[in-house]
Amino acid sequence: MDSSVIVDDHVNNSTTSSVSKSDLFLVNHTADAIGGLFVVDQSTNEIVLKATNNAEVQSRCCKLTEGVYTLMGCISVTLFFLGVATIKFLSHLNNLQTESNGKRSLLLIIAMNGPNSETWNMSSDGRVRLHRVQQDEEQRNSIENFLTIPDDQPGSHRERSPTRLQNGFNRKHRSLSSPKTTGSSNSGSSNRNPSSAKPKKARRYLGTASTSLTSIPNAIKLSMLNSGLLSVAEEGNAMAAIADKPVEVANFVKHCEQRRKYPVLLRVEFQTACKVEGHSTRHGSKPENRPKNQNQKIIPYDYNRVVLDLQPGIPDSDYVNGSYVDSILKPNAYVVTQGPNERTVSDFWRLIWQANASCIVMLTKTFDFIKVMCVQYWPASKGKEEVYDGITVSYNHEEQLANFVIRNFKITKEGLKGKEERTLLQFHYTEWHSHTCPYSNNIVEFRRRVRAALLSSSITHSTGPMVVHCNDGGGRSGVFMAIDANMELVEEDGVVDIFGYMKKLRQARRGLVETLEQFKFIYDTLEESITCGRSWFPVSELTTRLKQKSIKYPVTKLNEYQREYAQICKLTPRFTIGDCAGGHRSDNRHKNRDVLIIPPDNFRPYLTSFQGNSFTDYINAVFVDGYTRPREYIVTEWPLPHTLGDLWSLVYDYDCSAVVVLTSPPPSSNYPAFWPDGRRSVKYGPVFTVDHVSHNHYPNIKSWIFRINKKIVSLTELMAGVKAMPKTCQLFQLMCWPEGHKVPTSTNALVELMNMVERWRQRTDYGPVVVISSDGTSRVGVYFAANACIEQVIQHGEVDVFQAVKNVRRHRPQLVENLTEFKYCYDLVLHYVLHYLHRDGSKK
Template structure:
């Protein structure tokens, strides 16, 4: 039995054409991952004398993630400071290049100077940061760069300032200017370095494969695959230079190998990682995630293209393949359906609870608990924190949209609680149901009179504008405090303003709107309104909280990508939108 399983462990790199078969086998027999992972973790360890010295111990965030002596980064010692050559960092090879990476822990208050000394000394090509500075209730890593463009900071004689910062939904890209005056030199030496900061990867978990692949694509566009001689290693860190850093290295090194030699060596590289530093890839889930992400790369390939190629690409995509008899649109859509996560009733327990079941139009479409907004306004003892709604990422901001269904008669109070609690800037309604139907009760005041929804929220009409296909209203939401504890504590509930937009050219039952121009104009109006207010999320409403909302969110993200980067990637936009609710784009 033991030998049978052992024989499935790859002893050489796997060709890309056989890779999906290998993954299928592992999905079928999950134990194979475990055998590989445990075998690779049994490598011989090396000495860690420097990392465990009394003077250096407090420089380590996590005593389990420390460098071996043979490949630690040795800093040039400072005069009269013993052990100033130590930093918790290790050189790690890629599959093609020795010392391609330096893996280090996130800087702490007392090691931030050592971190910048290392970046300068090693002539780092870029910094890849895989942790939030603050996660849950713990400081994961200090913010080792200045708080704003106006300020600069100095650590160990190196001054750091921010030249540029770009925000995307899952990561930020910052350009730093470093300057240092070397001894004996007249003027300062200046260097620019980019920091790629992945912000949506909580520790001990796995992020989304497509976002990590996009993150790596942006890094490689700048750093190039084979770094030239003048550039030093890539500095990679999470909070302790362990699990998450190992995952990124495994993905990056294998993709680099695939570009050169058309193969992956997942198991071989895991062994190499484990010999290079303790704790790289810390658990089985993270190891599976490496397999899955590389598989996604093989299966999905490159789906983005420059916007100038749009018309010729659309022509190509509508041509049928002679063998499969389907066109490119259909192939991509089938691929998306195949890769959409399946949610169990357990994942969506909140919406299936007895007191919440009646708040869903369809018990088959219930949000997963880890991606639904929880209501926080107290409306009475028979109200819960539940509304059938789900967060969707935009292109530049995470959780930019909240998708929900048209409220039922008894959930209008919950709807306004959602808008109030999450400080939403706009509500976008993508349909016009027939008047006075029981099924679609009106949930905003049509005239100029105020109207109360639920026991707590009153909506005042401030102004309205009606265009041919789009109607808009600006409302003030007033909240009455009804909780005794809050009344006693003197909690105030300030009124909030929101604009509601209703699209009039998408008849009930139609799969797409009758006027694409109006849909795009609606998006522009929402964007202009959000620029004037604080950029709060947008609530997107359709009769059933499914298909239409997905079209709106995905199209909006695509337009933002065109504006920001001159690229089109519909495949990934739709994939991202369907992440927490597979019904968000449900037909060709």
């Protein structure tokens, strides 16, 4: 027997009603959501959902998991449909959870304005009926219920109580212009029995979903697509929201906001762009060439592959896994290839020479996730040379930055006209791990360095393509090319064309931009680049720029300092309790001064020294990147009485060369002294003893050199004969930053402290620097950001406080906690430029 959902009209006071067009629209799309089809019978005025059997109706109709009501989100919209009815449509269909037995959970809320209300009942025969009754104002205002229809177990029968189900799902309705129908004039009974009704005429099926949606605003269609009420196949008009033409820069932020609101658009864009016509890959699929491919799914098309010169006596020596790819403005702007392996490293350098490459962009580590991603195809150390098929490669010098390395190669080859020599730059992004996405601002900065080098005539004279590779020449290479090409388009024409260029990439090579996450990262990176704009400027303009930043804009009443800091706060990530689970564990909670300041697990140092069974690997500390090194600093709070040993474990385990203390609270039980006072040794915890070696005191700075001794207490280490070698570190304390002051009383003392720390690190190993304040958030952000800016001034003659502060707040959002600290970062850089830049010979 077919199971049905039937709508019956029973109106009190001898009034009649009929099924309006708004009803047909509403139930038609409700049926689409649960996989059925509503039909209308004009003689009985019944709207019936046809399904194959009772179990299908029960499993596809609205079912809530018992005891668990998870409301992920509601979309509330008002429809004006053919002037017939005003409908309020609230839906929550984002996650249709499928259980192991195949049942589905669905929550649907429908409310309609008007004097009539409709309630759902389910009879013992498994039919769900909608009864229309008249209500007073108080009843209409109290309707706010959900429909719950639990599934029966196979082979059993459960009676549904009409009272329970009548309270399950209510909706209000007003039919403004519905014609009266004689088939629904039976107002005497409250429950119509379908079996006793008059002979039914042939049922007329409703039109398709796309026909019913022609008059609905596009935002409503997107809401329905996003919630799962519609599929793209059912509503082709929703494709109009996908920009098939370039988007103006002025509209791009709104364009991105729409995709955050309706993530289905990103998915549809990505899937549509990937559905391109493939081409022949006959050469790359040859048995003799297959070993040359890192990934057999990413093989160059024959029509745009890089064809090497044939070597005498070596068949198929013209093959290399590389493809020419156009940018948006320039043909053959890129050569995308895979990272070379031992077999193909000579072919890689032949490609570089033959294509006359302008530079190399490397987007993978040589070793990542316990796998060799790419062999090191350059000499192991500076000054050495290696020869690959007659091409000599020498390693001149490198420039190390926090997220990438710039290497300078000299390549030479004997030719018909004698020896030819070229200079080649390699830009190696080192912090883009496989199956992840890096930080957007870091990629923007990386791309800026690449373009700046190519524009410098003193560095390169080549006009050839940029060679881009990751491990297999797929996802990461495509992401970089999409970002680079679109940023070039923004600079030239002021438009963005992500969707159009994505299709071009997939037509040029398989696997470029592999995942939806990578496609979304392209949007995020371009949006951040456009929103933030150019934040750096030459150091020669520093004084002029600072004067301009103090001027308030007439419209916003904000100066540039305030605008920049507000933008930084908006872009700062927020961490959940799950991200910081380690600090919220019951055995670690007492190690935090403030429950709101907890380090995220992905960016905190883990203690490795064994101090006893009651100790854990947790300390309230977090890594912070510097300008030239990742994880250059560790920020932590002043230790508690029971975490003194953990602090020295942190210094010992991570070979910290320096400890910087930016506060001097009066001695108390809450702020205990954690280093020896005087020429004596003090034990901290069961393992560590700190010996005083020497000290120096200046007017505003004090420094001590300590030797840290570790006692082995682990039975495993004792049996293995492990000996813990003593380690040395220097502790610096700034004495001119009193409690309650937002900035120190002497800017020169803080700059001098930074110089002293840097000189000490040059004498020792460049281990991380531990920086401590009373709460682990105040003051320390200023130290990190100012240090990064000073390094940038020294290396590149640029100032970019905006990005420095943004990077500092990445792992601990509370750093640089107010506008005063943000502005003081500029003052510190200015003080350094005016008083130290040209006299400090060691930093030139």
